[in-house]
Amino acid sequence: xxxxxxxxxxxxxxxxxxxxxxxxxxxxxxxxxxxxxxxxxxxxxxxxxxxxxxxxxxxxxxxxxxxxxxxxxxxxxxxxxxxxxxxxxxxxxxxxxxxxxxxxxxxxxxxxxxxxxxxxxxxxxxxxxxxxxxxxxxxxxxxxxxxxxxxxxxxxxxxxxxxxxxxxxxxxxxxxxxxxxxxxxxxxxxxxxxxxxxxxxxxxxxxxxxxxxxxxxxxxxxxxxxxxxxxxxxxxxxxxxxxxxxxxxxxxxxxxxxxxxxxxxxxxxxxxxxxxxxxxxxxxxxxxxxxxxxxxxxxxxxxxxxxxxxxxxxxxxxxxxxxxxxxxxxxxxxxxxxxxxxxxxxxxxxxxxxxxxxxxxxxxxxxxxxxxxxxxxxxxxxxxxxxxxxxxxxxxxxxxxxxxxxxxxxxxxxxxxxxxxxxxxxxxxx
Amino acid sequence: xxxxxxxxxxxxxxxxxxxxxxxxxxxxxxxxxxxxxxxxxxxxxxxxxxxxxxxxxxxxxxxxxxxxxxxxxxxxxxxxxxxxxxxxxxxxxxxxxxxxxxxxxxxxxxxxxxxxxxxxxxxxxxxxxxxxxxxxxxxxxxxxxxxxxxxxxxxxxxxxxxxxxxxxxxxxxxxxxxxxxxxxxxxxxxxxxxxxxxxxxxxxxxxxxxxxxxxxxxxxxxxxxxxxxxxxxxxxxxxxxxxxxxxxxxxxxxxxxxxxxxxxxxxxxxxxxxxxxxxxxxxxxxxxxxxxxxxxxxxxxxxxxxxxxxxxxxxxxxxxxxxxxxxxxxxxxxxxxxxxxxxxxxxxxxxxxxxxxxxxxxxxxxxxxxxxxxxxxxxxxxxxxxxxxxxxxxxxxxxxxxxxxxxxxxxxxxxxxxxxxxxxxxxxxx
Numbered sequence: 001x002x003x004x005x006x007x008x009x010x011x012x013x014x015x016x017x018x019x020x021x022x023x024x025x026x027x028x029x030x031x032x033x034x035x036x037x038x039x040x041x042x043x044x045x046x047x048x049x050x051x052x053x054x055x056x057x058x059x060x061x062x063x064x065x066x067x068x069x070x071x072x073x074x075x076x077x078x079x080x081x082x083x084x085x086x087x088x089x090x091x092x093x094x095x096x097x098x099x100x101x102x103x104x105x106x107x108x109x110x111x112x113x114x115x116x117x118x119x120x121x122x123x124x125x126x127x128x129x130x131x132x133x134x135x136x137x138x139x140x141x142x143x144x145x146x147x148x149x150x151x152x153x154x155x156x157x158x159x160x161x162x163x164x165x166x167x168x169x170x171x172x173x174x175x176x177x178x179x180x181x182x183x184x185x186x187x188x189x190x191x192x193x194x195x196x197x198x199x200x201x202x203x204x205x206x207x208x209x210x211x212x213x214x215x216x217x218x219x220x221x222x223x224x225x226x227x228x229x230x231x232x233x234x235x236x237x238x239x240x241x242x243x244x245x246x247x248x249x250x251x252x253x254x255x256x257x258x259x260x261x262x263x264x265x266x267x268x269x270x271x272x273x274x275x276x277x278x279x280x281x282x283x284x285x286x287x288x289x290x291x292x293x294x295x296x297x298x299x300x301x302x303x304x305x306x307x308x309x310x311x312x313x314x315x316x317x318x319x320x321x322x323x324x325x326x327x328x329x330x331x332x333x334x335x336x337x338x339x340x341x342x343x344x345x346x347x348x349x350x351x352x353x354x355x356x357x358x359x360x361x362x363x364x365x366x367x368x369x370x371x372x373x374x375x376x377x378x379x380x381x382x383x384x385x386x387x388x389x390x391x392x393x394x395x396x397x398x399x400x401x402x403x404x405x406x407x408x409x410x411x412x413x414x415x416x417x418x419x420x421x422x423x424x425x426x427x428x429x430x
Numbered sequence: 431x432x433x434x435x436x437x438x439x440x441x442x443x444x445x446x447x448x449x450x451x452x453x454x455x456x457x458x459x460x461x462x463x464x465x466x467x468x469x470x471x472x473x474x475x476x477x478x479x480x481x482x483x484x485x486x487x488x489x490x491x492x493x494x495x496x497x498x499x500x501x502x503x504x505x506x507x508x509x510x511x512x513x514x515x516x517x518x519x520x521x522x523x524x525x526x527x528x529x530x531x532x533x534x535x536x537x538x539x540x541x542x543x544x545x546x547x548x549x550x551x552x553x554x555x556x557x558x559x560x561x562x563x564x565x566x567x568x569x570x571x572x573x574x575x576x577x578x579x580x581x582x583x584x585x586x587x588x589x590x591x592x593x594x595x596x597x598x599x600x601x602x603x604x605x606x607x608x609x610x611x612x613x614x615x616x617x618x619x620x621x622x623x624x625x626x627x628x629x630x631x632x633x634x635x636x637x638x639x640x641x642x643x644x645x646x647x648x649x650x651x652x653x654x655x656x657x658x659x660x661x662x663x664x665x666x667x668x669x670x671x672x673x674x675x676x677x678x679x680x681x682x683x684x685x686x687x688x689x690x691x692x693x694x695x696x697x698x699x700x701x702x703x704x705x706x707x708x709x710x711x712x713x714x715x716x717x718x719x720x721x722x723x724x725x726x727x728x729x730x731x732x733x734x735x736x737x738x739x740x741x742x743x744x745x746x747x748x749x750x751x752x753x754x755x756x757x758x759x760x761x762x763x764x765x766x767x768x769x770x771x772x773x774x775x776x777x778x779x780x781x782x783x784x785x786x787x788x789x790x791x792x793x794x795x796x797x798x799x800x801x802x803x804x805x806x807x808x809x810x811x812x813x814x815x816x817x818x819x820x821x822x823x824x825x826x827x828x829x830x831x832x833x834x835x836x837x838x839x840x841x842x843x844x845x846x847x848x849x850x851x852x853x854x855x856x857x858x859x860x
Contacts, residue, residue: 188705275730275731276730277707277726283730285721285722286729289719296723299721300709300713
């Protein structure tokens with residue numbers, strides 16, 4: 001049992017997580033929100049009060065923090081008596097915040113792999129370069145550290161684990177498909193921090209194919225998928241965090257990530273990239289000013305949080321898993337549909353932030369109640385997916401399954417039992 | 431008679447002008463090249479020697495100069511005994527250099543209207559905001575100041591004057607058409623300073639229609655023209671320097687400028703503009719750095735001079751003039767064709783720089799020999815176009831004329847005489 005949550009960061013995902021923590025503060029205890037700019041933390045607290053999203057009594061407090069400063073972070077964890085740290089700031093902060101947790105005993109959660117600002121796209125598996133180097137330290141200190149527990153990475157890792165365990169004898173492939181079929185009123189915007197968004201797409205695309213890493217280029221492989229609710233959508237093979245752990249933890253030879261992109265996004269991205277405006281390396285202007293082009297592009301683009309009021313439409317993210325069961329080909333899609341307008345009505349954020357923030361809070365709740373308080377460093381697919389999926393069904397993200405039996409809400413406990421029974425029944429017929 | 435030329439600037443146009451001055455230094459005397467970066471001036475001198483483009487004996491010297499510093503510029507004019515100043519630096523320098531000329535008695539030439547870095551697109555006629563305010567000062571000091579004597583503005587102004595005087599009784603319209611049908615090996619580049627290039631297109635498009643200023647938007651009006659050599663090309667109504675003086679000095683009710691743009695240019699421009707990356711106003715990055723987006727875009731784009739070695743194809747720039755002669759409709763196109771590869775072979779620059787640099791040198795030669803040494807501030811259409819067109823025919827830019835009589839090289843003196851004779855002949859038939 002752990003209590004009191006320190007949220008680091010005050011962007012869109014932190015905003016959603018703070019609202020959802022406040023709705024569940026009877027379990028989670030005090031909520032603290034810390035970022036470089038305390039006013040952004042206070043604005044989140046104001047919006048929680050405005051939407052009347054605090055459920056039980058308890059403190060919700062804003063703090064100023066430079067989370068690259070390990071000592072300052074340790075001090076804040078100590079002063080607030082936080083036993084759970086939800087790191088929802090920039091991925092540049094992961095290793096500093098993790099270190100503060102290791103040294104204070106707090107549980108650690110994040111939603112993306114650590115990144116070095118001076119590098120894009122590191123050698124796979126990327127986790128090996130940073131977080132996994134602290135596995136032993138977490139083990140020795142008995143620290144629960146859950147890596148990458150947003151939607152993707154996060155929920156899609158749990159879907160992969162659940163599908164492998166439940167529906168298959170052998171699994172050939174997991175295709176993770178991420179479609180945002182929403183639209184907003186701006187010429188162009190990214191759905192989360194533009195700097196992080198573009199960094200995902202500016203270098204080598206790593207995929208897990210035939211049980212090894214394969215390098216591709218961005219927008220080299222296009223594939224259309226017929227997805228529930230949002231329909232047939234074009235996607236492109238994309239490098240993504242979860243591949244770097246699922247390839248190691250699930251015995252599946254092909255794991256790929258497909259991101260949906262419209263022509264307009266690709267055009268803007270292509271222009272900016274080809275001109276050199278997405279570079280993370282500094283250039284010098286004619287006047288002698290040294291500046292990183294990507295940071296200038298970030299500065300001129302809309303704040304993703306500002307899109308929410310006018311955002312309409314839905315996201316569809318899921319795992320299409322293929323393999324065999326009882327000698328026959330089997331295909332299962334586990335997915336979630338999230339609505340931009342409903343997300344905004346509930347917590348004041350669009351669905352991209354909503355789908356990343358809810359899983360992080362679900363994981364915090366599973367640490368608080370002990371189910372996931374494993375006192376080790378784990379990626380999501382190493383944990384029991386059933387309580388996670390079941391809890392998300394109740395707090396805002398409903399998982400559905402589409403297979404040869406049809407399309408239905410996934411009750412992870414019932415589905416496992418039914419299939420086990422079906423399997424027994426099949427066996428008794430032999 | 432004036433001698434010794436000080437060239438200010440060391441970009442593509444200055445490069446061409448320096449080569450052409452060196453070819454004609456028997457008339458022009460010593461050549462001095464000054465810019466903020468003396469190495470760029472020295473590189474031009476090295477290329478003149480490499481191409482063996484110096485004709486007679488005489489000095490060619492590089493100087494370091496901040497031309498915004500009027501006193502320093504005066505001192506350099508004095509020290510070099512320059513009687514002609516060719517201002518081919520950024521249009522931000524015009525008023526400072528002009529002031530230095532007024533105070534030293536040197537003749538002044540430039541190729542573009544003065545611009546304030548903090549403003550784009552000023553109220554028409556733009557010259558009224560800057561240069562024309564010094565008309566009286568030039569008159570009192572007996573200063574020859576020729577404004578805008580590149581190709582456009584410059585040659586196209588002379589074409590307008592020549593056509594009005596030679597082929598028409600009444601002129602209804604002058605459409606200035608600028609087509610670059612060349613291609614280079616980069617993803618995207620501007621043909622001259624990107625900052626100045628983009629500033630032309632980011633605000634209101636002013637045109638002279640029905641004898642008044644009309645405001646349009648960029649890329650609002652598209653028109654295809656069937657042009658000699660380069661064929662049928664799409665162009666867009668564009669604001670441009672020469673309209674601001676030709677509207678005042680020629681009694682023509684419609685004067686418009688049409689710039690040729692390919693779809694790729696428009697796409698890149700549209701993306702950058704819509705994202706706010708072409709703004710001349712500073713923004714602040716998340717890290718607190720204040721930076722002008724347009725200057726960052728300039729810094730990532732290729733140096734226009736670097737395009738020259740791989741540039742192929744031709745430019746076609748001219749005036750299509752419509753009106754009446756002897757009661758009948760008359761239509762005349764005066765134009766020049768310039769070849770990128772030939773320009774590079776001769777002086778090491780592409781045709782965009784070549785077409786802007788040659789007219790400036792021709793004007794300097796007409797000041798040196800007295801023909802244009804008018805001791806007043808003048809725009810090009812206020813001067814006799816015949817010696818200018820005739821001289822350019824000999825030093826690298828051949829003017830052609832296309833009308834109902836066919837397509838031929840324009841001999842401005844012979845054509846005037848022939849038409850006068852034809853007119854007399856017509857009269858005697860009455």
